[in-house]
Amino acid sequence: MSDVVVAGVGMIPFAKPGASAPYHEMGTEAVKLALADAGLGYEKIEQAYVGYVYGDSTCGQRALYPVGMTGIPIVNVNNNCSTGSTALFMARQMIASGALDCVLAVGFEQMKPGALGSVYADRPSAFEEFDAAVDQLIDAPGIPLALRYFGGAGLSHMKKYGTPLDAFAKVRAKASRHAKNNPLALFRKEVTADDVMNDQVIWPGVMTRLMACPPTCGGAAAVLVSERFADKHGIGKEVRIAAQAMTTDTPSTFKAGDMMQLVGYDMAKEAASRVYESAGIGPGDLDVVELHDCFAHNELITYEALGLCGEGEAGKFINDGDNTYGGRIVTNPSGGLLSKGHPLGATGLAQCYELTRQLRGTAGATQVEGAKVALQHNLGLGGACVVTLYKRH
Secondary structure: OOOEEEEEEEEOOOEOOOOOOOHHHHHHHHHHHHHHHHOOOHHHOOEEEEEOOOOOOOHHHHHHOOOOOOOOOEEEEOEOEOHHHHHHHHHHHHHHOOOOOEEEEEEEEOOOOOOOOOOOOOOOOOOHHHHHHHHHHOOOOOOOHHHHHHHHHHHHHHHHHOOOHHHHHHHHHHHHHHHOOOOOOOOOOOOOHHHHHOOOEEEOOOEEHHHEOOEOEEEEEEEEEOHHHHHHHOOOOOEEEEEEEEEOOOOHHHHOOOHHHHOOHHHHHHHHHHHHHHHOOOHHHOOEEEOOOOEHHHHHHHHHHOOOOOOOOHHHHHHOOOOOOOOOOEEOOOOHHHHHOEOHHHHHHHHHHHHHHHHHOOOHHHOOOOOOEEEEEEEEOOOEEEEEEEEEO
């Protein structure tokens, strides 16, 4: 498969539930922004993949029809928190295989306040086996399941490697320092590690409120094209997807008896390994990373899963400032999910938006100087992980 050109990206400011436009309007706006960025009309789009988690079937059509009704295939995608990057993965495959030349990926989410929960209570949950495993591994009655998953993964790391609680607070504080420079982020107030530690305790010894990302509404989109299409239409080819991998759970998810595995550590490690091998590079070649920090705990363990540091070395990686500007690899310059927000269907494409701008050198106040190689990690429980490598040419 050949490299795929990122022709255009678009993203709208993320908002709290109840403060956003309806889902279809967010999707429509994100698509218009991506098309304008690419300098293309909707009539050039040959196929579209539309990601969202909370919505009825064919919400993708509802969002795209105001942009154009050209009769193209529109595929609706739902893969939990990795939904946006799954849409991107499918769009890239169509270009890289030579089947199509111009494909759209868009994601949006109109969310409700509060913790995530099941919508269809009259049928078996896709999380039955996962929830049962959590009950066996974590004794924390009264703690919401999402917190038990990722807080439990952080707790596992703490027990294995002696990681202190304030390591997660430092991750959250770093996110806020980055987000203050991002006008599209939901939370732009800078907080210190002490602020995070002193915030409302939601799991004693494991998590405070600021260590968790908020439910968010938003939309983002990307237009992908082949090199020949870019040449024909005078589209800049400076940012390309050089490698990409999508993984799902393996037996180790349950057999390891470890919360880190249950929330996708092995999925992320395998996807990253495939991407590095395909691109012929290693984590030391990366300049900037947008990773799935739905909780500060997940960012910390993901440093190790992606090979940004060795196993058990995340605490040192954080303390040395190697995860921010002036360090080895700037992680989540956008502020990440913790500060930018996490509208499930849009998150993966918002990461694409940030990294495309980073490699173009147009990221403004969040710019990582001289960024040429970027990695994206987007994870969904249940489960799926997509890792994408971008290069500037």
